[in-house]
Amino acid sequence: DADVTQTPRNRITKTGKRIMLECSQTKGHDRMYWYRQDPGLGLRLIYYSFDVKDINKGEISDGYSVSRQAQAKFSLSLESAIPNQTALYFCATSTNPGTGELFFGEGSRLTVL
């Protein structure tokens, strides 16, 4: 089983719908992240959390929200999805304090029509 698990792996939805992407990890890491990948833009950080009571905005947080339900769970929500949120989303974890090395999930491909 993967150490960092994302669900769903693929999702097609319509504009205006609420979407939740979930991430769970068995690595025991304190730090969790949500990144978005778009062709030619690399990975951009949406939100990150250094522990259960800590939530921080990344560089592209508008239109997204997160919830850190437990050390092992970090979910990303799109309250009202729009087409330009079509992308591949990755959850990642790292140790605390650590070196910054990230351990990635398999990715969630979201298409907003």
Added chain:
Amino acid sequence: AQSVSQHNHHVILSEAASLELGCNYSYGGTVNLFWYVQYPGQHLQLLLKYFSGDPLVKGIKGFEAEFIKSKFSFNLRKPSVQWSDTAEYFCAVNAANAGGTSYGKLTFGQGTILTVHP
């Protein structure tokens, strides 16, 4: 805040050719540097990393990278590529202390797609 620039968006090579992918970062302090690889349809995996010490670091599958502090560069190299190296490669950096402990989040470059023809 740090930023990362990868010079080539798409590199096309034949098998056995040598590879060098450029990566430059902008940050005045100590950094930790990483190269990640994403094979088609898969998630990102760590290829190699530099925290301190020997600026020439070796990673998996015959890859290596050299940290040149004066040039703010961390270029990835492989003497002879294989078809199975076809993937997208990402350079990443974060600020750190002298002991290698990171201060925060990782910043990624735009990625370089490598296509290797048999």
